[in-house]
Amino acid sequence: MVQQAVKPPEVMPSVYGPAPRTIRAADLPGMVSVGVTELFPKIKRGYRQGEGIEDIHKATIKAVSRINMDMIKPDDTVNILCSEHGFYILEGLHYREMLKVIGDVVKERTGCNHVRYRVAGGMGLKEAEEVIEHFNLKGYLTGKVGSTNPFDKEVPIETDIGTLYGLAKAYDADWIIHAPHDEPRDLYFHRMVNRSLKAFAMNYARYETRAVYHGNFSNRSANFLQKAIFDSPFIQKRFTFACILKSTPDGILGADADNDLYALDKRITKDLLRDYGKVLRLFSEIDECIAIWDAGRWAYYLHAGGIAFGCLENAMYDPFDLTVPSAMGTHDMVEKYFKGELDKLDRIMNLNPAIKAVVVNQAWPGLPITDVPRHIPTVVVGRDQADMLNLDSTNPEFMKHAVIADTLETAMEFAFKVTGIDKVIAFDGSFGNITVSPVMAEFLLEKSPGVTKQVEAEYLPLWLKQRGID
Amino acid sequence: MKVVNFLSIVDPQKCNGDKRCENLCPSGAIKVVEKIARVDESRCVACGKCREVCREGAITMVRRSEPREIVFDMQTVSQEKIQALCEKTFLLPDMLICACTGTMVKEVAGAIIGGAKTPEDIVLMTGAGSGCGIYCMGVVFQLFKAAGIVIPDDPRWKNLPLTPRDIPDKIADKYPEYYFRGVI
Structure with missing residues (x-):
């Protein structure tokens, strides 16, 4: 059941991260892989990197074949809205294929030749352009390809809760096609509420709307923002259909499409709660670990068995249980403060005490995460990466609290000595497998049957009921 | 700081x-x-x-x-005024407002009481907004609004101080599952 460590997805070179490392966590002596379907046999086998591109092509054709596109006329303009996050799931080629098929089918069925792609960035101003170049989108996709980022020119969107701001470039067309992915990533924020709509308040939104989502609302109420934007006349008069790349923690499954985004969201939500919920609850069982960051994104979004590091960081809560006021420490601590249970608010957000050390083999700076080295022993591999962190305006004090090792091996030696433990888990971008030390593999395999029973008997019925899903 | x-x-x-x-x-x-x-x-x-x-x-x-x-010198402004401004926004003075710089709500409130009129002033006086420039800005807008300061138009920002308390009752009542009221 435990196998030799499986090679993780390759890291895309980026100006935002250090040069891709030649030695990965999976290359460390003794590291092994435990398969997601070994842990949870009911989770469907998905495609991994290098697999199933032709099947995704066919699945997308099938998914969009039942879509009504009658509203699109030959002289209209159409924006296919895509999220740059989709290109970081495995090695991004499944997402690219889905996008290609959507554009090709729309052109073929409607006779419209003004189909454009809009790649929306997350935080950085060059992210989307990097993706366009790396994936040769201007050559591979038949249609103009452009980028947009959170600081681009805004367009006001009047909603039931007031004016919110989208990105003008995302919406500068007669029609839009919403083409995201369902990989849940930061589910401690969105909590699987309106997940399929989230890009309307994030990727397609200007930074002020994103700020309100993250800072002014709690992570239950915040998920109304994407609904308010999507329901607005501004979006409704442009929206045609959505086509979503489907995943499980085991890999990419296929594509699903619908003219009714809420119907699609219900289907996605049910599947994600069932599959990702199990791996998430398993991660909450981890009592101690050394976590390795070893992929090409911000640390929160690096995957292990399809689950992002941010989810492990917040694993002491059940983010899917909507009766919990907040899965994020900030709001939770405010509540305790008001109840008189805390004398003062600590500035620390949720940091799972099970994480005993962090080894940074590779990850992007650019998203605030200094609470990790401030509270957890942290080793950064390579002077080049330390230099990037020193220059990072979002983590100006990271390297004040972290130490540097020349190699991944010496970094691990340090982590073992500091913690005295040997349970290691690598967030190396893997779906389908979790790269771990043998002791951690045994631990996960021992816990998974109990987690399966508990999720199926207790958690899943609760999660579905809270979301009005049978 | x-x-x-x-x-x-x-x-x-x-x-x-x-x-x-x-x-x-x-x-x-x-x-x-x-x-x-x-x-x-x-x-x-x-x-x-x-x-x-x-x-x-x-x-x-x-x-x-x-x-x-x-660093904003908290001693240059009235602590009572800071407390009052924080209470008006239902924000706790010691809450982190900018995860990039570690700036707290009370520092931004202090800067506003101390004369800040724009987000640019907040950046220069407290450091908040000098990192990613995204996550903290909603709270900055809230504090300006609570202080009665109208932020001038600028291509760099759109004033968006929206909070759950601004959600109309008819919306909050229609969608209780979003917890706009009480413990949010």
């Missing part, structure tokens, strides 16, 4: 004066004069956005000979 260790510098040979940097700079440190971007060292907070947005590669970050500290 933020310690600014770096500084943007412009290569005039590469700069094309397109103002992309000026239109993004949160501290107003970079201005295009006679078609060349120029950096006011005393205002540069080393957020790096100018470097990132420049298509010509004309901007680099260099280490300052002396680091510059941005």
Whole structure:
């Protein structure tokens, strides 16, 4: 059941991260892989990197074949809205294929030749352009390809809760096609509420709307923002259909499409709660670990068995249980403060005490995460990466609290000595497998049957009921 | 508090004066004069956005000979006024407002009481907004609104102080599952 460590997805070179490392966590002596379907046999086998591109092509054709596109006329303009996050799931080629098929089918069925792609960035101003170049989108996709980022020119969107701001470039067309992915990533924020709509308040939104989502609302109420934007006349008069790349923690499954985004969201939500919920609850069982960051994104979004590091960081809560006021420490601590249970608010957000050390083999700076080295022993591999962190305006004090090792091996030696433990888990971008030390593999395999029973008997019925899903 | 260790510098040979940097700079440190971007060292907070947005590669970050500290002196304003402004926004004074710089609500409230009129002033007085420039800004807008200050229009920001308390009752009542009221 435990196998030799499986090679993780390759890291895309980026100006935002250090040069891709030649030695990965999976290359460390003794590291092994435990398969997601070994842990949870009911989770469907998905495609991994290098697999199933032709099947995704066919699945997308099938998914969009039942879509009504009658509203699109030959002289209209159409924006296919895509999220740059989709290109970081495995090695991004499944997402690219889905996008290609959507554009090709729309052109073929409607006779419209003004189909454009809009790649929306997350935080950085060059992210989307990097993706366009790396994936040769201007050559591979038949249609103009452009980028947009959170600081681009805004367009006001009047909603039931007031004016919110989208990105003008995302919406500068007669029609839009919403083409995201369902990989849940930061589910401690969105909590699987309106997940399929989230890009309307994030990727397609200007930074002020994103700020309100993250800072002014709690992570239950915040998920109304994407609904308010999507329901607005501004979006409704442009929206045609959505086509979503489907995943499980085991890999990419296929594509699903619908003219009714809420119907699609219900289907996605049910599947994600069932599959990702199990791996998430398993991660909450981890009592101690050394976590390795070893992929090409911000640390929160690096995957292990399809689950992002941010989810492990917040694993002491059940983010899917909507009766919990907040899965994020900030709001939770405010509540305790008001109840008189805390004398003062600590500035620390949720940091799972099970994480005993962090080894940074590779990850992007650019998203605030200094609470990790401030509270957890942290080793950064390579002077080049330390230099990037020193220059990072979002983590100006990271390297004040972290130490540097020349190699991944010496970094691990340090982590073992500091913690005295040997349970290691690598967030190396893997779906389908979790790269771990043998002791951690045994631990996960021992816990998974109990987690399966508990999720199926207790958690899943609760999660579905809270979301009005049978 | 933020310690600014770096500084943007412009290569005039590469700069094309397109103002992309000026239109993004949160501290107003970079201005295009006679078609060349120029950096006011005393205002540069080393957020790096100018470097990132420049298509010509004309901007680099260099280490300052002396680091510059941005810290708001809380003793210069009334603590009672800070407390009152925080209470008005239902924000706790010790809550973190900017995860990048570690700036707290009370520091931004203090800066507003101390004369800040725009998000740019907040960046220069407290450091908040000098990192990613995204996550903290909603709370900054809230505090300005609570202080009765109308932020002037600027391409760099749209005033958006929306909170759950601004959600109309009819919406809050219709969608109780979003917990707009009570413990949010």
